[in-house]
Every structure is written in structure tokens, then in C-alpha cells.
Amino acid sequence: MEQHGQHPDTERRSSTDNPSSDHRQSRRLSLVKAKEMVGAAIGAVAKIAETRKEVDPEDEPGFTERHPLWEDELPPIYPHENHVPDILALEDAAPQIPIAPKLPSPKVEEPHLSESALRARDRWKLAYSTIRRNLALRNQDLRSSIGTGGELEGLAFGVWDRYSPRRIYLFQSIYNKKTEYVIFVLIILHVIIMILKASKKGAVEEVHITMDQLNILDATLTTIFSIECLARMACLGLYKGPKTYLRNSYNKLDLISVLDSWAHLIATRFFKKISFLRFLVLRLFRALLTLRDIEFFSQVLAIFEALQRSMEPLEDVMLLSIILLFFYSLIGLQFFGSDLAYRCLRKSDSQFSYPVLYCSHFSDRGFRCPSNQVCKKVGGNPGYGAQTFDMFPFSMLTLFQVVSLEGWSFVMYIMGNVEFRIAVAYFITLVVIVSYFLVNIVVAAISGVFLRVRHEHQALLKKNRSAKKFSFYNATVLASILKDVILEEKNKMSCAERFRKRSEQMKAKLTKAVSKTSSRMKRVMSSTQSFGSSFVSRMDTLADVNFDWDPEGRTTLSRKFSRSMSRSMSRSMSRGAKAARQTVASKCRDIVKSKFFTYSERFAITANLLLLCLHHEGMSNKLLYSLYALEAVFIIVFTAEMVLRFLALGLVDFMDDQMNVWDTFVIAASAGSIMTRAYPNISGARMLRWFYVNKKEAKKHTSIVADCIQGLGALSAVSFFYILIIFIFSVIGMQLYAGEYYQFYDGYPRDNFDTIFEAMFLWFTCTTADNWINQMWNAMRPGVANNWIAPFLFVAYFIITVFLVLNLIIAVILEKTELSDRQKKQIQKAEYLKHLKSRQKRLFSTKGSGTWLVGAVEGASAGVKSISKRLYTKKVRNITIPRPNAGYNASEALPGPSMATSSNQSAKNYSHEVSQSALPSRAAIHFPTSSASTSAFRPSMQGPLQRPSLSALTTPPGSAAVGKRASQILFGTGFTVAMPNQQAPNTALRNSILALVNQPSNVEALVQETLDQPLLQQQQSRKPLHRAESRASFELEEYEEMGKSFKLREQAPWYLSNTSLFIFSPDSELRLLCHKIVKSKIFSFLILATIAISVSVVISMSQSSGLAPVFTKLNIFVFTMFALEFLMKIISFGFLLTPDPYLGDVYNFLDLFLLILDALFLVPSWNPTQLTIVRILSAFRPLRLLCRIQGMKVLTTNLLRTIPAVMSVLAFTFIVFSVFSVVGVQLFRGRYSSCNTLVDHKINCVGTDLTSSQILGPRVWSNPTYHFDNFPAALLSLFIISTFDNVQNGYIYPAMDIQGAKGTQPARNKSPLNVIFFIIFICVGGFFILRMFVGVFIDQFGLISGSKLLTERQKLLRDTNRIIQRMSPLHRPKVPRFWFRKFCHRIVSSPKYPKIIRAVVITNYTWLSSHFAGQPAFLTVHRNRIEASFATFYVLDITVKLLGHEVRDFVADPWNVFELCNAIVSETMIMPETLSLRKTVGRVPMGLRIFRVIRYTPRLNTLLRTVLVSMMHMLDIVWLLGILLVSFAIMGVQMFETLRDGTCIGPDMNFANFGSAFVTLFQIMTGDNWSCILMDAQAQFPFCTLKDSIRGSDCGNSAFALFYFVIFITLATHIFMNMFVASIIDTITFGLLKEKTIITPANLTEYQLLWIDNEFDPTSTGYIGLHKLRSFVDRLGVPLGRRHNAAPQWYARIEWEVLTFHVERKGVPFRELLETLTLYKIGSRGLELAVRIEREKQIQKIYKAGATMKIQAAVRGFLVRRHQAKESKSGTKAPEPIVAKMSSMLLE
DSSP states (O other): OOOOTOOHHHHHHHHHHHHHHHHHHHSEEEEEHHHHHHHHHHHHHHTSSSSOOOSSSGGGGTHHHHTTGGGGGSOOOOGGGGGGHHHHHHHHOOSOOOOOOOOOOOOOOOOOSOOOHHHHHHHHHHHHHHHHHHHHHHGGGGEOSTTOOOOOOOOOOBHHHHHHOOHHHHHHHSHHHHHHHHHHHHHHHHHHHHHHHHHHHHHHOSSSHHHHHHHHHHHHHHHHHHHHHHHHHHOOOOSSSSGGGGSSHHHHHHHHHHHHHHHHOOOHHHHHOOOOOOOOOGGHHHEEEEEEEESHHHHHHHHHHHHHHHTTTTTHHHHHHHHHHHHHHHHHHHHTTTGGGEEEEETTTTBBBOOOOOOOOSSSSOOOOOOTTTEEEEEEOOTTTTTTBBHHHHHHHHHHHHHHHHHHHHHHHHHHHHOOOTTTHHHHHHHHIIIIIHHHHHHHHHHHHHHHHHHHHHHHHHHSHHHHHHHOSSSSHHHHHHHHHHHHHHOOHHHHHHHHHHHHHHHHHOOOHHHHHHHHHHHHTTTSSTHHHHOOOOHHHHOOOOOOOTTTTTOOOOOOHHHHHHHHHHHHHHHHHHHHHHHHHHHHHHHSSSSHHHHHHHHHHHHHHHHHOOOOOOOOOOHHHHHHHHHHHHHHHHHHHHHHHHHHHHHHHHHHHHHHHHHHHHHHHHHHHHHHOSOOOOGGGGGGGGOOHHHHHHTSSSOOHHHHHHHHTTHHHHHHHHHHHHHHHHHHHHHHHTTTTTTTTTTOOOSSSHHHHHHHHHHHHHHHHHHHHHHHHHTTTTOOOOTTTHHHHHHHHHHHIIIITTHHHHHHHHHHHOOOOHEEEEEEEEHHHHHHHHHHHSTSSSOOOOOOHHHHHHGGGGOOHHHHHHHHHTOOOOOOOOOOOTTGGGGGSOOOOOOOOOOTGGGOOSSOOSSOOOOOOOOOOOOOOOOGGGGOOEEEEETTOOOOOOHHHHHHHHOOOHHHHHHHHHTTHHHTGGGGGSSSOOOOHHHHHHHHTTTOOOOHHHHHHHTTTTHHHHHHHHHHTTTTTGOOTTTTHHHHHHHSSEEEEEETTOOOOOTTTTTTTOOOOOHHHHHHHHHHHHHHHOOOOOOOHHHHHHOOOSSOOOOHHHHHHHHHHHHHHHHHHHHHHHHOOOOOSSSOGGGGHHHHHHHHHHHHHHHHHSSOOOOOOHHHHHHGGGGGGGGGHHHOHHHHHHHHHHHHTTTTHHHHHHHHHHHHHHHHHHHHHHHHHHOOOSSSSSBBBBGOOOSSEEEEOOOOOEEEEEEESOOSHHHHHHHHHHHHHHSSHHIHHHHHHHHHHSSSSBBBOOOTTGGGHHHHHHHHHHIIIIIIIHHHHHHHHHHHHHHHSTTTTTTTHHHHHHHHHHTTTTTOOOOOOHHHHHHHHHHHHHHHHHHHHHHHHHHHHHHHHHHHHOBBOOOOHHHHHHHHHHHHHHHHHHHHHHHHHHHSOOOOHHHSSSSHHHHHHHHHHHHHHSSOOOOOOHHHHHHHHHHHEEEEEEEOOOOOOOHHHHHHHHHHGGHHHHHHHHHHHHHHHHHHHHHHHHHHSSSSSSSSSSOOOOOHHHHHHHHTTTTHHHHHHHHHTTTTTTTSSOOOTOOOOOOOOHHHHHHHHHHHIIIIIIIIIHOOOOOOIIIIIITTSOOSSSSSHHHHHHHHHHSSTTTTTTTTEEEEEEEHHHHHHHHHHHSSSOOOOOOOOHHHHHHHHHHHHHHHHTBBHHHHHHHHHHHHHHOOSOHHHHHHHHHHHHHHHHHHHHHHHHHHHHHHHHHHHHHHHHHHHHSOOOOOOOOOHHHHHHHH
16 A cells, blocks of 8 residues: 555556566556556547647646546546556556656645545546557658658548558558659659650651650559559548648649640540640659758759749739730730731832831821832731731730840830831830839849748758757657667668768768878877987887797797887877978968968969960960960969968868869869860969958958858759759750751751750750740741740740749848848947947038048048048048037027927927926926927037037028938938928927937037036936836947947037138128028029030030030020039038038039039030030039939939949959950850851852852951950950840850861851850859849948848838828718719719729720731721720719719829729720721720729739839939930930941931930840940941041941940949849838738728728818827727737827827827837837937837826826815815925926
């Protein structure tokens, strides 16, 4: 018997230790009874866990409370201990894992149960836990994550239960590693069979296997896969249940592939049709699941998952893109139908003109053929009939070609000639909106989702690498389980896994052995020095040894002595070797780490590259052999360098550095090249060491290029995924189009699908977007099987690769340069400290514009180095200002304009003094505002006249110029630059921002803060710590102490004066007048108008003629205005040595330079060359806008600050291009030349013959314009290739046609391996370098602008606040009183009405889309009638809306105005006459109807409003890009106006006037055929005329053209467009992506709708009563409103803050309340650190004031109630309570 009170565990241990006790226990309880109880427990567990199978009840909180009767399902518990079943018997009955139970949570025991009954109940609970845990372990066999993964549930086909042994056995047989590897091999084999079957149609050489054999193998594998699918269905079930077969995407793909395979086999067997699309190749993604245990393939699957997950957030964006494409397609169908089919024919022979001219068949517009030609519809549409606007599908396809920017200018110019010249705007707007805006939104979404998925994947890998924590309770059990798991996994390991594990073990052993051997050799070498002296003593010892003779006559030494001798000798030799090796290694290490070695190494690498650049075509053999000898010398030097590094670092450290491995490979390959001359010398690739930073120095020396280079490893998965996509599309293309191109009338094309390699090369070239449209047209030709699939196939490939996969490179680079939130907060802290230091540096200046001047002057004493540093960084020393007297009063300053205050400002002034005479009322409690919002002027710099400075008199604190830091703060919180000047109620957030923005000019606040510090410290020493003060979770006091530590100085720089030009004092009337004029808005608008006039004058200039008289006078007016502005500014601000001088703003240097140019332009005595230079420089006149528009100035400043990073990337790009250039010169110099006729060698290229144009002419052996004959030409060619312009026809195909020695005529595909050079360069120089440029620019631009330093929460607050600042209360329409109008109002307000209108619009648009060019006349009549009925319906719709709304309410909605105008125009244009103006005008409203779908789709409506709001922040970028285009267009007109017509330069593309130059430059910016324009602009004699009596010279300028176009491409394409992408990624993705964030634009819309509710603000005044605030917040709900678990303090804090911006007699304003609620939801962590600190200072004062008011109200209520109680008790009126003294005590 157990002792009373003994614990069950004690009893169990005692019974376990004592066998007799076990015997006695087993007597009391039979095993049969235990099994019955176990069965009952299992039944109870299964019944309880029916609804929640995934959660263990023992881990659920409150399980016993939810299931209080769970024990009733078990056998009855007898209170007597003799009848209590023992736990050991239960465990013997169901032995799984002997796990100790969790300690039960303490509960109150029922008083009516005895102790033995309670102990019995605890044992039953333990039994329940054990059985439940055993069931959980059993369920582990019912799920698997191998392969596609699966879990058994329910009934399979209504037959097999979840616990059926056969079903479990089948499940375990399918879902295991061996089966997965078999399936993987079979899928690969099946794909190979598909490739062989497709090759049978197109291969020139016969494949050694018949089609019947391939079909048999195909059918066999299809049967195996069918069995696999059926087995999986039997295991998982078909579709009922979340874990069934069809619920998995990969299982669906398997089933589709199997059904598709059977359909193909049946079609091949019975219908003899072998050209059939197979989806089996898509199973390669499913095959990768087998290899996902390998980290590399798991990263590939992560990419696939990222692309899948990015589709959902982009649903709305894709829908909006489709609507835009539909609109443009319908407009193109209506305007451009059948236009591309008309061409000019010669009247003489009815043949096409040369070149082919497209003409207009209209008599009133378009291009007219010459007099000897006629315009006819002949030849069909371009692109074998596919490039047309005749039908809606082809119109969509043509527009997608325009969006892809390949050959789009051809369509644009034709439509401009055939229809209207204004048609150019149609295509330009399409390119800007879709190609540059929507496509980049997709890039941003893909990048963001990819980064998140990659982070999740890396976190998962890290978790898997770490030790798994099992949720068992016993360490002994854990060890045994781990042992069993290891043994079980080892038995289940496949051969490949065992081989991989053994190879890893062997590698570890080999590394250990090498390490031991090296250590022994070190010891041997170290002991060599002392070996000689020790050997003598050893020999002396050896003489004393006794020798024993064995029977065979051999002498033996003592074993002890022999072992001692061998150990001693080994130890001595090891020490010598170690010492010698350490000596050599240390010396080599010292050499390698020296700066001289580094500089020498880089000098040798650079010299080697320069040596390789000397190779060129036509050089002598002597020079060639000399270069070869010098190359060999450099290889020897490089080899010696590598040996030195190896000796210094050792094998392990040497191989650990990736650059050492790369250098070793390059040197070995280059040595082989020099010895064999079989391939080019690649030693120039060592130039990468210039940009490499090893791991040890990465923290000390950071480099953006080094980070990108280190990110190359992460691109391996992206590269593999890209190759996999190419392979899949190649197999599909071979199935569809192998052997289909042989019947083409113009010959067999070079790009085809006959073999897998040719197909992969075709798709690779499509990725470059060069000539991809021709590949699609070849597949769409008439007579090609499955030609209808080609558009879908090629468009899908282009979207996947060009728009999605390649842009993942940007995501990888951004991931490498991404900062963690912790790093961002640290940088924000450093920026805040810099801000504190800069306060005293900028106090002498209102705008802070003269700091660079002060820094330069004060740095003169420190030397030239200090001056250059300060000029570069724009940092200054601590300057001083005169300290005003303590009694200084702002009212004593000279009169000046005061800060305008609104009527409600008095309610916001905080008073620190409380009246002692009476208790203040609720309205008398004044809440604090920032010092920045008060009207305080900056004190003067005490000059000679002891008067305030002019800027202090005339510049209000709120209107100070916004600097770089201030703009970062404003933009980082979502406000605009104009916010400081807005007259609106200021929240605590706004006051905090104003305090930071205006702090440089608000000296009084800083001085007062400094003066009041002792008083504040004295007050704080008396006051106890309040709760509001202790809530500073981020240690506000620490930052306050930092701010107090920066003291203001007493003296100002001696050389600064308030007297401008040493003449005009601050109180000069002329100076005050000039300042007033300069600061007036009228003068600013006049200056902007003058800038526009100056630009128009420059645009009107022509190279061949002078200015018209009117423009000459305008030019004089422009110079006069800008000279007058300059004069007034230097009088007002001073020129140099004043607080805010004219030259203090660096942009004024540009303004002054342009003013000098204007003066030079007026000089009449310039010669033509000088005049051309002056005119070219006058193209910079538009840059004057940079000095006047603040947003553009900030943007330009940020752009200029990215120059160091951009230059480093450009330098890296130049090095990479140089390396490829020297290799290209060695490979292709002199090999691109050819004869213009068919000859076999250069020596035969003489005489005359028919050229390729079928024109008789002389034979000429010539070189193309772009070639590889020398280094500069090769560098230019590679730059053109990197832009993907004319890559195939201009570079790849000529290289593949090279044959034989130099001088041999090229032949088709004689050197196909040459394509490898171009593929490598396109991947490196095109794909990687270009995307790296984009990624680096986005990263650096974000760092400099401050957007990248914001955390995700801060970005959310910024983006939300941007939308809030442009929101206003919705206008609620008024219900009419007349019954009919009320009925109409009820109709339009019905929720079904928008759905009806949307359905009608979609139906109408579908009907319009069915229109096609050349339709019969009767069909046109019927279409016009149906269109008239739709127009009538829209008129009725707008009539009902007019009747149902008041006119004011109707006009208030812009959508109503849009629909009214559309309906009126549509109704007036019904049933138009053919070729009439009504028909032309009526096409536009028909296309605009599609946008009505946006209005009646709430998601799209919200999306459109978000886009419009976000695009406002991109206007500065658009303006800046426009300035660039205008300036370069003006320069182009001045240089290339008279350029002759060439291959591309002609009537359409030219620089003859500003309009044509602007359109041509826009085309060049898109990269479309720009190299051809460059070639024409470089035309020289004899291909042009040097002197002409009429036009002059029509030749180009080779050097200027090259500089002009390369600079423009670099600026426009690589910088400005990347800035566009950076802005989109940073600012526009919020609200456009359908993501789950804390706050979405839909939540803001809910706020707007609730605001105009009848209870709050039905009349849309913009204010609600303060008494309605609580009800409004409660009804608003989550996320902005009150939550169910919100604490009472939450609402109190909101109410106290609302009181700070509450407007008397109006209420709580709309926008300010939304700002406050949004900030409380996102949290103060959503604010930048500086703003957060300032807001905390404000909010603590607000909370203290609010708490004071609440205490006062409570005391007042208590006193009033007590007073009323006394009155009621005494029945007489008691005297008024005296509460003033108590109120004063409370406030203190």
C-alpha cells in the first residue's frame, strides 16, 4: 500500500524499481480491463477531436472549460484506490512513447471529492494525454511534404477510411523519396522523347530512331503517369476536401498533362496529326519539387512562388491596364483601320516605289503620292497581314508591339503620314502610360513580392539548419527519439543521398588530413635550425647503448630508445620546417599586404589591358609579335603574383577568396591562349580586382559595385529559372513549328524551331526585344500550322521573361543593398544629431544658403585640402550669432508683415499661467502648439547699425525657403512643400514638422529654449515624475539632453554684413522695394512667362537662317527682364558677403551663366562657327526652371548627389565593356568585311554586278559602319549591343557567317560558335549591367532623398498621408421633393443600378470591338442603328441622373460631368455620313465609354484616385525629362538641321525643325533603331555634299554626333527613366497593389462615407461637433476607429489631441481628424525619428493639459455634488464653494 499523500510519480518510480510491487499492481488490474479502458479513451478522444483535428487539446487554453464533461465518455471512476487503474497498465496497453506529462495548471479542487478520487481523475487525464499524443504521432504517417505533398482525410471515393491500412500503405508508397526520384527521371525521359518527336519534323539529319518507337515509349510513360495519377486520387480523394487531389496546383498540372498526352496519342494514331501542343513540358516545375531539399533548387522554386504570389496583388493593376489597352485598341480600330494597306505604285510599271511609301486614301488629309505615282490598296498589311488596325485582335497585337518598344516608331510615322500628324501623340501617350508607368508598377510588385518570398525562404532555411526543439518533456526520451529518427532516416536514404553524404564526409576527412599534413610540415621546417646541434648529443647517447644480438645475427635497439629517438627527430624536424615556413609566409604576407604591392598590382593589370587595347586591324607583324611578347611578360608577372599570394595565405585562405580563384582561372586561360593562339587572351578580365573588396575589408571599405558583384551568386537561381523558361518554350515551339518554315517563298529563315538549340537561341534573342516581332510574324504566316497560337505564345514569353524574370535582377540587387529597420533607425539617429549640430551653423541665414561660403572662408586657414573638402561636402564650422538681451521683445523690431492667423488660433495658444481667482472652464484650457506656428521673428545679426537684418523683417517664419533636410522631412511624412504656408488647424504632427522645418529661421525659439533651461531644470527638480513623462518608450529625455548640449555662440563671422553691395542698408527703401517685388507672386509668374518666351525664341532659331525681327526684339526683352531680376536680387539679398547672398544658392550660378549667354547672344558680330556655338549653348535656357521650381530643385539636387555612385557604376561598366572589346577585337578584327555581290574572296570583288538591291553597280569590298577592327569601334559596337538595337542582323549573324581566313566572303552559319561571345556579353553587359545600373540608381536615389531610410511602417504612414492631404468630405446629394424626381433619385441610388450600367457598357464595348475594316455597307448601317440605340440609352441614363439630383449635386461629381458630355456628343454624332466630320469626332466618345466601367467598379475607382494622387509627385520628374528633351532637341536642330537623307534620316525622322527633333529624340530614348540615326548623323564625304549653293553642307559631324547621342542615351534612358522607375517603386505602389496592410485606401473611403452620415456631417461642411466625436470613432470601427479591446486611455488621448485643433463654433475638421486616427493606428514608430521626438514633446504637453482638465472637471463635479447634497439636506441655499485655491493647487 502506498503512503498517504504520496505523489503519483513517486509511486510510479517505486513500482518500477520494485518487481514485486509491479506484480502486486498487475494483480489488481487485469490487462483485458486496461485494454477496454484504453479503447474507451480512444473513442472519447476521437469524439472530442472531430471538429478540431489539427490542434492538440492538451495544448489548447481553456480546454476543460469548453469540454467540462469530457470524462463522462470514459469508464466510471471509483473512489476506492483498489479499483483505480494504474497508468503503467495503460501504457503497456498502448505503448508508443513513454512521455512524462505536463504539470497541470493549478485549479480549485472540488470539496466533495476525496483525495483518492482526485488522484484517480488526474490519472485519467494523464491517460487521455498519452492516448491523444499517440494519435498525433499516428497522424504523422497520414501526411507528407515530399513532392507535391498530401494528407489523408475523409473517405477516398467513399470507400477507404482515413485509417485504412491499405490506403496508408499506398500513401506511404507514393509519397516517399524513392518514388519521387523515379518520377523525376521519368519526366525528364518523357521530355526528351517529346524533343525527339519534334525533331523528326524539322531535323536535316535523320534521327536514329523511328516515330513508331517514340510513340511506343510515349504511350508507356503516359500509362505510368496515368497510374500515378489514379493512385494519388485513391490516396487523397478527388475534389471534396481541402487536401484532395484537385486542390493542389501541381496535381492539376499532372492531370492535364496526362489527358493531353492521351489526346495527342489518339490523334496521332487515328488522325495522323502529329503537330499538337503538349503541356507535358510544364511538368518540369513539378519535377523540381523532388530536388527542393537542395538549397539551389529551393531558391528556384522560391522564384516560381514569388511570381505566383505577385499575381494576386496585381489584379487591379492588370484590369486597369486591360481597360487602357481596350481604349487605345478601339480608337486605333476606329481611326486607323485599313490605313496600312495603301501604298504608292509607279504609274509606269505598277510596282512599289523605292523605298516603299505608305499613302492616304483620303482626299482631305494624309500623305499624297508623287505625281508619277498613284495610291492603291495592294500588298496587304505589313507583317504578313498581322500588323494592322483592321480588326480588334490585331489592333491589340499591334499596340502590344508598341508597348514592347520594338519597331513602334515605324507604325507611328506611317499613321502620322496616312492620317493626321497629331496621331504621333496617340503613340507617345501609349508608350508613356503603359510602357513606362504600368510596366514599372509590375516591376515594383514583382521586386517587392520576390524580396518577401526570398526573406521567408532564407528564414525557413535558417530555421531548418538550427536544432529542432521537440515538444517532449523528458530529455532521455528526446535522445532516444533522435536516435531512432536518425537510424530511420539513414535506412530510408537513397543511393544519391548516401553518395552525397559520403562524399561530404570524405571531403571533411581530406580537409582534416591536409590540415594535419601542413601542420606537421610546419613543425618539421621549424625544427630544421636546431636539428644539427641536437643530433650530436643524440649520437653521444647512442654510443652508450647496449646491443643485443638476435639468433639470426641482426642487431636490435631498445624499443624504448627507438621510439624516443624517432619522436625526438620528428619533433626537431617539424620545428625547423614550421619555422622556415612561417618565415617565408610572414615575409610574403607582409609583401602582399603592403600598399606598394597593391598599387603595383593594379598598375600591372591596367597596363596589361591598355596593351591589349593596342590590337587593331592592319597593324604590322612586328607590332603584333611585340604585343605577344609583352603579353607573355605580363602573364609571367601575374603568375609570380599568384604564387606570392599562395605562399602568403596558404591553400585554405587562398581558395577562400573568390577573386584569387578567378584570377587563377584567368591567368591559366590566358597562358594557354598565348601558347596555342587558339582563342583570345582574356587576361584583361583581371580588371575586376579594381572593384573587389574581400570579406575582411567589406566592413571598412564599402562599395556599391562590390556589393553588386557579391550578389552574382544570388543570380544563379534566377539564371537557372530563366534557362528553364527558355527550354520549356523551346520544346513547345518545336512541337508547333518544327519544319514549318521550309515552304517560305523568301527562303528558309535563320531563326527556326527545327532543333532544340536553334529554338533556344530564337527565344533568347526574343528576350532582348530585338526583332522579336519578326519571329512572331514568321510563325503567323499563312500556311504555317497552328499559326493562330503564335501571338499568344510569343506575347506570353515576352511578358514572362522581359517584364518579369529579367527584372528579378533588380530585386536581387536591391536585396543586396537593402537596409534593415535597425540600420535605418541608426541612420535616422545620426541624421538627427547632424540636424542638431546644423542648427547653430545656419542661424545667421534665413534660407541657409550661405553656409558653403562661410565654410570656404573659414577653411582657408586650414589649407587647400580643407577648402576642397568643405566645398564638396558643403559643411561649415560652428558659426556664432550675437546673443540678444534677455529682455529682447519681438515687438521692438522694425515694422513688418506679421504672420497671418486664423480665427481659431486663439483657441490653440497654450498658456502656462492659470488664473488664481477662479477655476477655468473647459474652453479656458489652452492646449500647446509648436513654436513654429507662432508669429515670432528672427532676431537680428548685430551689425554696425544695430538693426535687424532684412530677411528677418520680411520673411515670415512659415514661408522660409525649404532646404534639403526640410524637404526630406516633409516628403517623408507625406506633406507637400507648401504645407508650412497653409492656413489650417495644426495637429501635433504638423506642429512638430513645422518646428523642424522652420527651426533654422526661428532663432527666438532656440534662444528662449536655451535661456529657459535653468528655469525648466529648476521646475523639473520640484515636480514629481508624471505618468505622461514616463511614457517616452524611446528615451525622449536622452534626445532632449542631446539638443541642450549644443550651445549657441556669441559672435557672427566678421566678414558678413547686412549691407548689400556695401551700399544698401537693411532699412533702405530701394532694398525693401526690390525685396517686395522679388518675393511677390506676380513677379514670379512674370519671370516664368519670360522663361517661356526665351525658350520659344531658341526653338524658332534655324541653322540656315537668322532670327526674325520679332524674335530679335523678344530676345532683347528676355535679356532685359533677367538682367533686371538679377539686379533686384543682388540689391535685396546681396551678391556675396551677406547672410543670404545671391551666390549662396548654387543654382544662381547657373542663372548667372545663362544671363551671360543671353548677353553674348545679342552681339551681332559673330562668325558662323561662333554663332553656332552660342546657339547650342542657348539650348540650356530651359534650365532656368530649376532655379524657380522648388520641387525640381530638390529633385535635381538629389540627382546630382547620386553622381559618385553613378560614376562608379559607369566606371565598372566601362571596364567590363573594355574587357569584352579587347576580346572582340582579337576575334573579329577584319572579319566583318564583305563584298556587296556574290563572290568567294576579296580578290574577286572587282568589276560590276547586281547588288543585293538588284541594281547594277560596282563590286565593293567594304566594312560595315559598326565593327570590331579596333578598340574604339568595338567599344561603340558593344554599347549599341547593350541597348539591344539591331543585335541580330548587325552583329550576331555576320559573326556566325565568318569563314576561313581574312578576305574570304562570309557564308551562312559557317562559324556558329561565335554566337557564344555575344550571348555571354548580352547576359553580362545587357541583362546584368543594365539592371545593375537601375538597381544602384534606385538604391542611391532612395538613400539621398531619404525614402530608403524609412522603415516599412514609416513608408505606410507617408503614403497614407499623401492621399489624406488630397481628400475632402464627399458631397452627399440632396433628395428632391417632387415625387417623380424622388423616384429617379431612388433609381440611381439603387445598388443594382451601377451593375446594370456596367453590364450595358461592357456589352456596348464588345459590340464595338466586333467592327472590322472593309465591312459591308449594310452591316455598317445596322451597326450605326445599334450604336444609336446605345447612345439613346446613355442619354436616358444621364437624364434620370439629372432629374434625381440637384444641379449643384450633379456638377459636384466629375464623373457626372464626364458622362453628360459623352452622352451629348454621342447623341449628336449618331448615324453619321461616310467620311464626314461628325463620324470623325464621334469616334472619340465611343472609345471613352470604357472608362465608365471604372466608375461603377469600386476597386478600380479607388485605384484610379490613388494613381492620380500619386502621379502628382512625379510631375517634377516629367518636367525634368521634358527639359532634357527640349534642350537636346534645340541642340539637334542647330547641328543636324541640314543633314542629308540616309538609311533612317528622312521625311519622318529628322532634325529639320523642333517638332521633328523632339519626336526623334523620344524615339531614341526608347532605344528603337537609334544606331541607324547615329550612323546617318556621322555621314562624311563622299557620302554627302560638303558645300552646296542652296543648302550648304548636308554632312554630319562624326565626333559631335557620337558625343551627342551617347550622352543623351545615358541621361535619358539610364538615369532619368530609372529615376522614373525609382519614384514608382517608392511612392506609387501603395494602394495599387492588392495587399493586406494596416490601412488601405478602402479604409479611407469608409471614413469619407461615414463622415457624411446623417448623424455627423450630412451637409459636407468639413466639421463635426466635438460631442459627436466618441460616437463617430465607435461607429468607424477597425482599423481607424475604436477596437473592441481598446483601453479607455486610448479614446482619452485622442480626445485631448483633438482639442488642440478643434475650431471654435465649427467643430473637429475632417482632414486633421483623419491624420490623427491614422497616426494612432500606425503608431508613433511610423514617424521619422526627428519628427517623432518633436511630436513626443508636443504630445506630452497635450496629455498633461488634458489630464489637468479632466481632474478639474472631476473636482468641479465633486464640489458641485457636495454643494447640492448640502442644499438638499439643509433645505436652504448654501454658499458657493471656493474652488480657485484648489484649482491652483491642482495645476501646480
